[in-house]
Amino acid sequence: MIACSMKHHGRIDPGLSRVDVIRLTPQELDVPVICMACDIAPCIKVCPMNARIRQANGTVVTDADVCIGCRACVYICPVGSPKINPHTGKTMTCDMCQGETEPWCVAACRQEGALKMCTDGAISKNSARQAADRSRKTYPRK
């Protein structure tokens, strides 16, 4: 979040980060929330100002020049990912640091290695399923 706010706003301020980590207090759990750049993105369709724009790299970002901060994109988002810029009231979402060789958050996390940049097809359905299976074994549903 620090890297994200540095990249997009030139200062250290987690409130300005486009990737979010929310705290679920009862579960003592921190959950990352990030724009998934849906193929059929509902935010594009519900925005009254047509401010949600698909970029060349596939990400969907807010054009802050026309956004009126109505938050329709936040409410329709299946994960509630658009963040409100506390200074302008307008929304912002991850643009994968378009134009950079890799997103700043990935670079910042190189040491820990928790974030990785995957290219299209790098995660096969199988490996995703295996990871989910491992996760289910650790925390069974019932």
Add this chain to the structure above:
Amino acid sequence: MKLVIIGNGIAGNQVAFDVRKKDKNAEIVILSAENVPEYDPCSLPYYLGGECRHADVFRRKPGDYAASSIDLVYDSQVLSIDPESKTVTTRTGENISYDTLVLAHGGDLFIPPIPGIDNQGVFSCKQLAETEKLAAHNGRSAVVIGSGAIGIEAAEALKRKGYAVYVIELMDWILPSLFDEATAGRLETELTGYGIHVFTKEKVIKIKGAGTVTAVVTNLRTIDCDTVVVATGVVPGTALARTAGIDTGRGIQVNRQLQTSVPDIYACGDCVETIDACTGETAMFQLKHNAIEQAQVVARNITGEPARYLGAYAFARAHFFSTHAATFGKTQRATDCILGDKRIIEREDGKNYLRVVLLNNQIVGGQAIGTFADGLGLLIGAMWRKDDIMEIAAKMRKTPKGGAVHSWPMLRLGNLLGF
């Protein structure tokens, strides 16, 4: 193929440009009753209130049509359709032939039969030209008739312009079809807090003025004003189709391919009657996202790719000044006539409020104000999946601290619902 589209709105443009992407040779004509390229009606209140520029309401530039070889004909309101000879006739008297016709002429503003409604100073904000007139009008005191989403947005815009604003609503509470009383009551308090006067359960009896508006008379009071905004709802435009022998109900009737009862004629957008994607019931939501999705299905079917429309969904936001609220699915009132086990989950935290409507332990609708609304998408997802809420509550009690990746969405949902 010659494709003729009636209406230069959201749906009509989506069809035209989608068809062009797949078919380079089709002849595409859009007949427009107006004289501007596509604009977004949803942006109009923000242009009125000075929150965006005039240029920002447009979704396309005049040059976009020529660049895609789409013939956009201005001032060509269609007056009749002849399915036998496959021609349409415009206001200018021109007869235009088609191979495939798309009805995308949206809805009409419902004008209540109130004496004096044709006085000067009575406006609407459904179309750009009308909204421009209202924006150029120099009034000081405005009465907004109707408190649907458009009425509330217009009221905010006029307040921003410095007007004294009065909203009159016939029903029991504001935004009556979108919110239940408990939510609407809170929103009304917020509106009042911004200095907008709200009168519910009141009926406008007449608009006073000899040529120019001077006051609005309701069954309870007389409000002096120089401006009236009619925001009493949008009714689907069915007359054109009905007179051409196309089946209509509350809107133009279509099958799942969005074909009307005449096979070469499709319909999409605010003028059609469709089904609710979640419940399968007849639906008339008249919202932009539905217009776009319907138009995409029409374009695919026209270009030979079979596509089935899955249905429309209700989702609307209510946003004015620093109040943020949203609603989806059914209100509690809308479930009144359904049998089943009905429950409401409510949460309140200062000005933030959440209200979730359950039917047989499944979410069928919800409304939220403030921070609770930020997670509304999670509830919408649970509605689509038909999640059993009692099961989620039980799982929440058993979930160990920490929790695996696959359970994150459920944990967020459970936390939002207060389990």
